Amino acid sequence: MAVDPSAPHVDLRPIGVFDSGVGGLTVVRALRRVLPAESVIYLGDTARVPYGTKSPRTVERYSLACQRFLLDRDVKLVMVACNTASANALSALASASDVPVIGAVRPGAQASVEDSSSQRIGVIGTLATIASRAYERAIAELDASAHVSSLACPLLVPLAEEGWTDGPIATAIVERYRRQLCALDSDIDTLVLGCTHYPLLKGEIERLANAITSREIRVVDSASAMAGAASALLGDRANRADSVGALNIFVTDATRMQELSTRFLGERASGFELVDL
């Protein structure tokens, strides 16, 4: 790997990313756009997905095991792509790690507060994420005056996993959820995609959001926000060489991985290794 000799602080260790499933590969995709030279180790706990239906204690235990796997591979940064793990286990993860830990909720919340001029913010996510109120809490911590409207959109995950991300079905479903969200607050100017699956639908969501309203609605995807947070946190320790870093994908169950990994990663994964946590 070509390293700029004028950048003595560069830390060549990989970045670790984990998620309960494959959705977190959209975070890897965003990372490879922002920091292409970084090596990345991804762990998807696909045998135990979803975390959203499990007890907070179980989520913490599984999340700590995922993080341990990454720390054992000498990562310089842990990124928790799973919203449920971020909402329930982030402080336990940070306590158990000697490298920085970036969660899924805070970067998206931060970007929405920065992007919104009216502080009327919409959040969409899975049933579990919306029920956890994690985004509402994170946004309130950043700006107590912000008005947050949240909507669970349970059809969007299977829609993304099926790869039906454009065309009439995606349009009709996104449009129906858009109307439900507008019924909660027709004045939102910023919409947070609070699920790692949703960046695959970002085009459709942006198109519909802006086709209807007279003013622009900014769409914040938490995957891109996390990649931005990683870049900011690493600063001059980030590998910004003109090369493409290695990507190693580990999963706890390989079912549908070939199909799904390509869809979420946006590039063909060279392979993935099956591990038992």
Next chain:
Amino acid sequence: MAVDPSAPHVDLRPIGVFDSGVGGLTVVRALRRVLPAESVIYLGDTARVPYGTKSPRTVERYSLACQRFLLDRDVKLVMVACNTASANALSALASASDVPVIGAVRPGAQASVEDSSSQRIGVIGTLATIASRAYERAIAELDASAHVSSLACPLLVPLAEEGWTDGPIATAIVERYRRQLCALDSDIDTLVLGCTHYPLLKGEIERLANAITSREIRVVDSASAMAGAASALLGDRANRADSVGALNIFVTDATRMQELSTRFLGERASGFELVDL
């Protein structure tokens, strides 16, 4: 409760039904159509739904706990509305029960073999049910010459749970899956709805199945098939009085229950009790 005195064999104990979630309420709905006088106890293990992503050993453990709960309430019959539990735990459940146990897979498989004249049968279900090949095995046991084509339809469960069971979105999604199934075998004459959520979409599925093909496609829903199997098994021990039996619903987590129970049951539940297994 009015009991026909000329039916001395009638067993007035309730029928027990359990499922990992709310979907099994479609089995209760079918039961109440076929055997309205029967009292029913339903247990939805909604805190641990879905079972489809858990290990066979865990599924067996959870299923035994669900059955224990029903047996402790003196049921005369246990109905396992969960496809995953039926595929992984049925023999363990039958061994642990002193009353008959009816699973979700066999009745639907049986009905499809009886209904099909060409023995070209389609099966749709969740990713977990289709991956388990439970219907294929059950149909092969009944008729080794049957040709089974299976398709996972992951959008249908959230579609049913959202209550979007008719209208353009349901039509477009069902039509897309229909085309995928026809690509596997354009000659199927019978389609098994291998998921307890799907009876809510039966109208849409039947309409589309028959609009396209020149001959009729019979749609077998496993909920109705299970209710028929219960009626046949109970015979003259069934309560066939001219009255409406009691229905008691127990769940391990009450989130969304009010909304979902009405949708799946087709009547307003008088309430549900939260239990810890």
